[in-house]
Amino acid sequence: MxxxxxxxxxxxxxxxxxxxxxxxxxxxxxxxxxxxxxxxxxxxxxxxxxxxxxxxxxxxxxxxxxxxxxxxxxxxxxxxxxxxxxxxxxxxxxxxxxxxxxxxxxxxxxxxxxxxxxxxxxxxxxxxxxxxxxxxxxxxxxxxxxxxxxxxxxxxxxxxxxxxxxxxxxxxxxxxxxxxxxxxxxxxxxxxxxxxxxERTADCVVAGLRTHKSGPVVGSLLLGLYDERGRLQQVGACGAFPMRRRAELMEELAPLRMDGLPEDHSHPWDDWRNAEAHAGDRMPGSPNRWNGQKDPSWIPLRPERVCEVAYDHLQGDRFRHTAQFRRWRPDREPDSCTYAQLEQPATFDLSTLLG
CATH class of the missing domain: 3.30.470.30 (DNA ligase/mRNA capping enzyme)
Structure with a gap:
C-alpha cells in the first residue's frame, strides 16, 4: 500500500x-x-x-x-x-x-x-x-x-x-x-x-479458580450467579491481584478445592468438558477462538464463599470485562446470589444514534 x-x-x-x-x-x-x-x-x-x-x-x-x-x-x-x-x-x-x-x-x-x-x-x-x-x-x-x-x-x-x-x-x-x-x-x-x-457491584459465588501463568498461585477467581432455574451460571472472573495476595488466596481457598471433579455431580460445573453442556449453561472451559492454545483448565471450588465485585457492563448474562474484587461477603449465603440483584439500564434504541 x-x-x-x-x-x-x-x-x-x-x-x-x-x-x-x-x-x-x-x-x-x-x-x-x-x-x-x-x-x-x-x-x-x-x-x-x-x-x-x-x-x-x-x-x-x-x-x-x-x-x-x-x-x-x-x-x-x-x-x-x-x-x-x-x-x-x-x-x-x-x-x-x-x-x-x-x-x-x-x-x-x-x-x-x-x-x-x-x-x-x-x-x-x-x-x-x-x-x-x-x-x-x-x-x-x-x-x-x-x-x-x-x-x-x-x-x-x-x-x-x-x-x-x-x-x-x-x-x-x-x-x-x-x-x-x-x-x-x-x-x-x-x-x-x-x-x-x-461501575456497579454484585455479590457472586466463587466456584473455581485458574492458576497464574507464573506458578501455583491464583490467577483469577471464577464467579457464578444463580439463574431462575436454580442453576449456577458462570458470570465472569475477577483478577488483578498483587502477587503476594495471589499466594495468600491459594492458601486461603485450599480447604474448598475439589481437584478432580467427583463423579457424584456435586459441583454445578462438573460437566464442563462436554461441549453439549455449554449450549444450555454457562460454565468455564469453553473454546477460545482468539487463542486456541490457551489452557481452558481450572480448579473447582466448593461453591460456599461469596465475594463482592465491581463490574462495568453486562453482555447478555455475563460481565463483559474482568470484574474487580472488592471484599469477601461472609454475611451472604451463596444461594442468595442471583441475577435479580443486577441493575438493568433503561432501553435505548441504537438506531437513533447511528441514524
Missing part, C-alpha cells in the same frame, strides 16, 4: 477516569472490535488492536468501506453488530471462526457495521501529528454523506450532553464515554484518551 501511514498500526488507547472531564470532545465508548482501516484504491486492510488483520472475518465490510471512505485514507473506528436496537458482542465474537464458510454465512445473516471516529491519513498526508479538532473536521467532511455499513460516530463538546449520553447509551449496549483532547495529536499505542465507564 502506498499510504503515508501503513499497517500494522497500534491504535491510540484510553486510560480510565471516574468522571467526565470538562473542555474536551466526547463520544460513545463502542463495545466492538477496534479496527484501523487502510484504504488505497481497491486495496483495503482492516487492522485489529493487536495489529492482526480482521478482513477475513468481516468480508461484507470491504465493499462498503471502498464505497464510503475516501480513495486513499487511514481511519480509526470500531466494528460492531447491532441486533434489536442494541450492540451484540456475542454475535461479533462468533465471527472469529476458522471456517471461511461459517464466517461468510454469518456475514450474510448478521452483517457488521463500521463506526468511524478518527482520520489518521488522507491522500498522501499523514494526520498523526494534526490536532484532533482538525482530524475530526476532515473526518466529518469525508463522511458527510455516508451510509450503511459505515457510520460517523456522533461527537460533542457539550459536557452536559456527554453526561446525558453516559446515562442513556448504556441501554443500547454501549459501556461509557471517551473524552479526547481537542488539540491532542494521535499517539499510536499510547493511552492518550480518557474513558469513563459505568
Amino acid at each position: 502506498d499510504l503515508p501511514v501503513t499497517p500494522p498500526l497500534l491504535p491510540m488507547l484510553a486510560r480510565a477516569a471516574e468522571r467526565i472531564p470538562p473542555g474536551m470532545s466526547y463520544e460513545a465508548k463502542w463495545d466492538g472490535y477496534r479496527a484501523v482501516v487502510f484504504r488505497d484504491g481497491e486495496r483495503t486492510e482492516i487492522g485489529s488492536r493487536s495489529g492482526k488483520s480482521l478482513a477475513r472475518y468481516f468480508p461484507e465490510l470491504l465493499p462498503g468501506l471502498r464505497r464510503r471512505l475516501p480513495d486513499r485514507c487511514v481511519v480509526d473506528g470500531e466494528i460492531i453488530i447491532v441486533r434489536d436496537g442494541r450492540l451484540d458482542f456475542d454475535a461479533l465474537q462468533e465471527r472469529i471462526h476458522p471456517a471461511d464458510s461459517r464466517v461468510r454465512k454469518l456475514a450474510e445473516e448478521i452483517p457488521a457495521s463500521y463506526v468511524a471516529f478518527d482520520m489518521l491519513a488522507v491522500g498522501s498526508h499523514s494526520m498523526l501529528a494534526t490536532p484532533f479538532r482538525e482530524r475530526r473536521m476532515v473526518l466529518e467532511e469525508a463522511l458527510h454523506h455516508t451510509g450503511p455499513p459505515v457510520h460517523l460516530a456522533p461527537a460533542t463538546q457539550d459536557h452536559d450532553l456527554a453526561l446525558r449520553w453516559f446515562d442513556e447509551f448504556e441501554g443500547a449496549g454501549l459501556d461509557g464515554i471517551v473524552a479526547k483532547r481537542l488539540e491532542g495529536p494521535y499517539r499510536p499505542g499510547e493511552r492518550s484518551m480518557i474513558k469513563i465507564k459505568h
